[in-house]
Amino acid sequence: MAATVLGSVFGISPVSSPSTERVKRTKSYLRGRTQAIKSVTRTNHGCVRRVHKNKDHDGEGAKVAKLLVExxxxxxxxxxxxxxxRLSDFMVEARDLVGDDGGPPRWFSPxxxxxxxxxxxxxxxIPGIDGTGLGLIRHHKKLGEIFDVWCLHIPVRDRTPAKDLVNLIERTVKSENHRFPNRPIYLVGDSIGACLALDVAARNRNIDLSLILANPATHVNNLMSQPLSGMLNVLPDGVPTLLEEIFGFTQGDPLTAMLDALTNEFSVSGGILRDIFAVSANLPTLSRIFPKETLLWKLELLKSAVASANSHVHAVRAETLILLSGRDQWLLKVxxxxxxxxxxxxxxxxKMKDNGQFLFFEDGVDLVTIIKCTCFYRRGKSHDHLSDYIMPTTFELKQxxxxxxxxxDATSPVMLSTLANGKVVRSLEGLPSEGPVLYVGYHMLLGFELPPMVSQILKERNIHLRGLAHPMLFTNNQDALVDTQMFDKYKIMGGVPVSNFNIYKLLRLKSHVLLYPGGVREALHRKGEEYKLFWPEQPEFVRVASKFGAKIVPFGVVGEDDIFDIVLDANDQKNIPILKDLMEEATKQAGNLREGDESELGNQEAYFPGLLPKIPGRFYYYFGKPIETAGREQELKDREKAQELYLQVKSEVEECIAYLKMKRESDPYRNLLPRMLYQASHGFSSEIPTFDL
Known part of the structure; x- marks a missing residue:
């Protein structure tokens, strides 16, 4: 890994200083790694140096970049x-970074x-027990796109006590806050580092901090630490040399090369075998990161850091995200x-129930994705669902x-749209390319129509729908009746809490906005209410759409009655005491956005319907002809004119639904078996035909 030393934070004296020659060798390594990157310049900022990437103003490069983002x-x-x-990369880069590591703790930026x-x-x-500062090595690239990342490196021979490490971090926090008072500062701490982060936050309550704590050390298990300390005390010095001499583990020898090859062999399938080979191939590196005297010191550092954090945690006012592994915990209690x-x-x-102690090295753990899913990213005083939103990567969309x-696959969605000349086509060609656009339609039970629709529009047209959703999907209530991680998909794909202000801001930004006027009442309808619209009487979205000249695209979807039947709806559950209590509690937690509305729309009861699956039929989507509002702002200020357009949109949504219900009767591939036979003979990636348009 190429790294740039940001400079030592002076004023912190290590307990035992290494020789000057060792410090020179460590800094020489870091300088060499930095100089190997020709496109990087260094700019001084007070006591630190940062890395900035040179901007390429080449015309051809700009053309290529434009093609890539289209x-x-x-x-x-x-x-x-x-x-x-992976873990093997950490071992390799830690080997080069550690060396004969000396000097005081210091910051570097990958x-x-x-x-x-x-x-x-x-x-x-702030690193964990290893102290290398490379604990986020798997996440550097993605984090570097949205953060200014600094990592703390604590040399192997450094003996700076916990309170002085806290002082070091605090001084950096205060310095950067003074330079950029409106910029939030994130402290990401792993294990011991989480304790240090809590201490810093407790001492700086007036600084805008956000804490991300991975498996924070909350206690020291004396049953393990005391025997470990005793064993380490009787071990001879020079264990790294013994490992190399007795077992022949030296970097670059045939045995280590074989283990490296096995590591690469298992890099695709992943799992514990790959990690075992990675560790085995780098035993000398591990023994240099954790020599006997350093391990003894780390145990003492751990005890003091845990004690200090536990005594000061009540003073912390910063927002905090705790990442908790579900297994292999020995430094914390649930x-x-x-x-x-x-x-x-x-x-x-x-909670990451399938992950172990070393969270940031494990497959399936993506820190940036977690930050997105918890709405924990912000550039200002609080998270803004519009300006702080980060588009999904291609892999996140694939997930x-x-x-x-x-x-x-089971519903083989058919998507139709209407061209400007009124022609209906089996594609999304009829959707407007330029915003602002407001998509208004019918909400299937539990929103089953959303995943196929949103992903296909993004894939086929590169149009990103910003769906307006119930605020309950964006809460992180630990006492919620459901696992809030099930709502991650809405946050990743750009969902926004529904409100008049958010509709206004989205259309002002020329976004493609997805709105369901029926909301929760439509998505949690009862028996016999499929395809029935529960819209408010007032034309809520018409005037704001006309203010920005937004096109309104009415659409309908059908197919929910072809995949399941509702056997237990809200009315049924009210007659079962335990389900009635759960429904009332869920409704209370969710809140009623239409409270006071005397129409059926105000009857927003949160519940999970009992469903009886069917052999799946097919989903059908029909996007009607866009309705222009540009130039009609003054006209639509008239209440009657606005109501007239509102009823027109509602009528067209109903017509889209009626059209699909009629046409699907003539679809020879509406049922699952004909579709399976077609794909068996034409290939599983082939597009399955549908009714004639």
Whole structure:
């Protein structure tokens, strides 16, 4: 890994200083790695140096870049994971970084993190027990696109106590806050680093901090630490040399090369075998990161850091995201995390039940994606669902498609749109390319129509729908009746809490906005209410659409009655005491956006319907001809004119639904078996025909 030393934070004296020669060798390594990157310049900022990427103003380069962004999702099926590095990469780069490591703790910024956008918040990574500062190596590239990333490196021979490490971090926080007072500062701490981050936050309550704590160390298990300390005390010095001499583990020898090859062999399938080979091939590196005297010191550092954090946690006022692994925990208790969640005023606990102690090295853990899913990213004082939204990567979109692959494959969606001349085509060609556009339509039960529709529009037309959704989907309530992680897909794909203000802002930004006037009442309808619209009487969206000249696209969807029957709706559940209590509690937690509305729309009861699956039929989507509002702002200020257009939109949505219900009767491939036979003979990637248009 190429890295740039940001300079030592002076004033912190290590307990035992290494020799000057060792410090020179370590800094020489870092300078050499930096100089190997020709396109990087260094700019001094007070006590630190940052890395900035030179901007390419070449005309051809600009053309290529433009081509790349025109359709980034067209080949989403072939997308590869965003995180390419693994534990073996950490071992290799830690080996070069550690060496005869000496000197005081210092900050560095990986060159992979040099592409951040202007105004990006600062992220300070505080390492765990390894102290290398490379704990986020798998995440550097993605983090570097949205953060200004600095990592703290604590040399192997450094003996700076916990309180002085806190002082070091605090001084950096205060310095950067003074330089950029409106920029939030993220402290990402792993294990011991999480304790140090809590201490810094407790001492700086007036600075805008956000904490991300991965498996924070909350207690020291004496049953493990005391025997470990005793064992280390009787071990001879020079264990790294013994490993190399007795077992023949030296970097570059045939045995290590074989283990490296096995690591690469298992890099695709992943899992524990790959990690075992990675560790085995780098035993000398591990022994240099954790020599006997350093391990003894780390145990003492751990005890003091945990004690200090536990005594100061009540003073923390920063918003906090705790990432909690579900297994292999020996430095924390779940009870302590529950206590933290209650003590910290703005705390989200994200449980990763299938992951272990070293969270940031594990497959399936993407820190940037987690930040997106928890709405934890912000450039200002609070998270803004519009300006702070980060588009999904192609791999994130692929994950969403894969998560709903069974639904998409089973229903073989048919999507129709209407061209400007009124012709109906089987494609999305009729959708307007330029915003602002307001898509208004019917909401299937539980929103089953959303995954195929949103992903296909993004793939085929590179149009990103910003769906207006119930605010309950954006809460991170730890006491919620459902796992809030099931709502991640809405946040990844750009969902926005529904409100008049958010509709206004989205249309002002010329966005493509998805609106369901029927909302929760439509998505949680009862038996016999499929395809019935529950719209408000007032023309709520017409005037704001006309203000910005937005096109209104009415659309209908059918097919829910071909995949399941409702056997237990809200009316049935009211007659079952335990389900009635659950429904009342869920409704209370969700809140009623239409409270006070005396129409049926105000009857917004949150419940999960009992469904009886069917052999799946087919989903059909029909987007009507766009309705122009440009130039009609003054006209539509008249209440009657606005109501007339509103009823026109509603009528066209009903006509779209009626058209699809009629035409699907003549679709020879409406049922699953004919579709399976067609794909068996024509290929599983072939488009299945439908009714004649």
């Amino acid at each position: 359709s980034p999702y067209s080949k989403v099926e072939a997308a590869r994971p965003d995180l390419g590095k 060159l992979e993190c040099s592409t951040q956008a202007p105004g990006s918040p600062l992220l300070l990574f 009870e302590d995390i529950d206590r933290l969640a209650v003590t910290l005023p703005k705390c989200i606990v994200r 969403q498609i894969d998560d709903h692959k069974l639904l998409i």
